[in-house]
Amino acid sequence: xxxxxxxxxxxxxVGCTQKKDIEVSTQKENFSYEEVSENFSxxxxxxxxxxxxxxxxxxxxxxxxxxxxxxxxxxxxQVQELLDTSFPYxxxxxxxxxxxxxxxxxxxxxxxxxxxxxDQMANLKNESYLKAMTCFRFxxxxxxxxxxxxxxxxxxxxxxxxxxxLSSDQELYCSELVVCSLKKMNITLSKQTxxxxxxxxxxxxxxxxxxxxxxxxxxLILLK
Numbered sequence: 001x002x003x004x005x006x007x008x009x010x011x012x013x014v015g016c017t018q019k020k021d022i023e024v025s026t027q028k029e030n031f032s033y034e035e036v037s038e039n040f041s042x043x044x045x046x047x048x049x050x051x052x053x054x055x056x057x058x059x060x061x062x063x064x065x066x067x068x069x070x071x072x073x074x075x076x077x078q079v080q081e082l083l084d085t086s087f088p089y090x091x092x093x094x095x096x097x098x099x100x101x102x103x104x105x106x107x108x109x110x111x112x113x114x115x116x117x118x119d120q121m122a123n124l125k126n127e128s129y130l131k132a133m134t135c136f137r138f139x140x141x142x143x144x145x146x147x148x149x150x151x152x153x154x155x156x157x158x159x160x161x162x163x164x165x166l167s168s169d170q171e172l173y174c175s176e177l178v179v180c181s182l183k184k185m186n187i188t189l190s191k192q193t194x195x196x197x198x199x200x201x202x203x204x205x206x207x208x209x210x211x212x213x214x215x216x217x218x219x220l221i222l223l224k
Contacts, residue, residue, distance in 0.1 A: 029224055030054055030131050033124040040075065040103055040118075042220050043135055045082040046145035047072040048178060048210070049105070050203045052132040053122050063193040064204025065132070069175040070107035070121065071152055072135065076100050082142060089153040106152055108177040113155045132223050136207060136216040144185070151181035164198045175206040187215070 043049075050066035073079055076097045083090055096104055096115050103118040122130035138145055161171035169180040179189050179201050191209040192199040210216045 030122075030128040031133070031222060031224065032128050033119050036118070036124070036130065036133065036222065037103070039220055039222065040078075043072050043074060043078070044137060045072065045074045045078045046138065046149055047219065048136045048138075048207070048216065050134050050136075050207055051122055051130060053129045054131040062202055063195060064202050066134070066203035066207065068107070068121075069178055069203040069206060070105045071149070071178065073104040073106055073115065073149075075103055079104070082145060083149075087146065088150060089156075092153075092156075106149075106177075108155075108158075108160060108172040108174045110160050112160055113152075113158045113172055113177060115156070133221070134207070134218065135220040136210065137219045138216055139214065147185060148181055151184045152177060155180070164195075164200050166192075166199070166201065173200075175201050175203045178206060187213075189213075 049070050049072050051068050051070070052065055053067050073093065076094075079093055083093070085091075093104065093115065096102060096117075104115055105118050105121065106113070106115050107121075108114075109116075119125050122128060124130060138148070155169070155172060155177060158169075159171045161173045161176055163171065164173065165171065166176065166179075169176075169183075172180060182189060189201060189206065189209050191201065191205040191212075193202050193205055207216075211218075
């Protein structure tokens, strides 16, 4: 029976994927990429974003409102405002700007830890599944943000954590990527939620504890 539960939970936690499952909303109720893009100028490289999707089975099983966590890298200009050529992953990030108009994010999804374009989130390239989005900024100096980003980027190409195993950082799911990156900076996040036999740090758990510890502030929320 636990194997069945595990399979369900894995499918749910990959609300981070682009597979359409159960349609429970229409595009009119969701944000288009154009609507979201009007707010990119309010964000900064290193911000933490949580999103809620309307078409994934993750809405049923992932506890809390927020279903996926990602790290905002941003536009070419936004990245260059924080990082320079001395940053270990600077060139790798620069290569992702094929047209120099991309908005980049870093997240853990079924393909592993990857740098992707924002429009790959929530099916924004097609019929949007993006129902809500919130963004938080660390209440720290730029050196902290750079260290956090380096830690997160050190996990590039690590596989997705289908086992939801918080004891190891060799495989990662979306919010776990942020948790493990901060752990390297001696910041331990422990708020967890029981899902079947697993204890996970959900996107909602993550943000709630970061707020409780006064590590972040909310800079944007998009709701319909």
